[in-house]
Amino acid sequence: MKQKNLRFYVVDVLLLALSILPLLAAIVLKILTAPPSEGISITGAQIYVTLPMPIQPLIITESQINSWLIMLSIAALCLYLTHGIRARVQTRRQLLAEWIVETVDNMIHENMGEYFAAFAPFVAGMLALSAFSSLSSLLGLYPPTSDLNVTAGWAILVFILITYYKMKCGPWHYIKSFGDPVVVLAPMNVISEVATPISMAFRHYGNILSGSIVSVLVAAGLAGLSERLFGALPGFLGDFPFLRIGIPAALSVYFDVFSGCLQAYIFAVLTMLYVSSAFPKDEYEQRKRRRAEKKQRLQKSEQ
């Protein structure tokens, strides 16, 4: 029994380490590759490797590497939370894991209905990835969500899902849905269809990026201001930017923590709403019933 306990603890520590190590690796990579900069600069994601590809060179940037490392970290965290889970014994981490699963299930139930119950893992994964990506800026990493490529990828994924559920009643029904009130409005419907992923990608990316830009600008401005105010003081006191203590942190609580989590929530809710509203439930059921009736009739005629 004791040996089993020991093994349990070893696996526990290993999983925890696995969830922290990717983030540490990202920080080390950032420190090693960051170019020496003077003062404050606003740059995009750093390019690590450029792989030659037939159509266009494949560029591996900081945002890709960071998001893969964050995915690894989330996966290890999930394994840690569900490690040694049992039907009866209620540990704190099991309660936490159950709470997360129940919350997402409730969200799906409220926003999408019973038909989409299988969507819970997808939405929870998106929520966790988005929130952790935005929060990674607290560790000094480049948040992957402030790169348009990352959020555009997610938005295209959601767009494919939307189109798949619109196609559920057959391609003809999908094409007919564009001329909905009148056929003349078809171009408008096409535009609004395309605008969905664009607005989703821009919303998430713009919020995170604008937050980081505003934080950098405020930090730079406070450094200049404190140099003006306290520059006359002798020695170390004159060089130290006093105003940069605390004030940027308050901004960071809003821009990094609140805005990041809010955008993750909004992205998940929008995904759920768009997908569930794309699915024409009544028509799908009618179609299903009609097909069943047809089948029955065919079987009868065969008999």
Place this chain on the structure above:
Amino acid sequence: MELAIGIILGCCALGAGLAMIAGIGPGIGEGNAVAKACEAIGRQPESKGAVTSTMLFGCVIAETTGLYALVIAILLIFVAPGRLVDLLVSTMAGL
């Protein structure tokens, strides 16, 4: 040459500033939404949770136009000047 580059940089900055005028719209819209939400909570304090989440959702939707303007402004400040100056230099070198 310097004059041309200066005009490019200045016009990019001016365009970014003009693009951000679009920030007025979401500001007014979200202000209205929050005001109405406050009224609703004042009338029915027990519905605070539902009203707050709906209001946040609506605010985010209303923010979309402002974010389009923001993206254009960011492109104009950080991306467009470099591209345009490169274009100018390459055409001048070709002449």
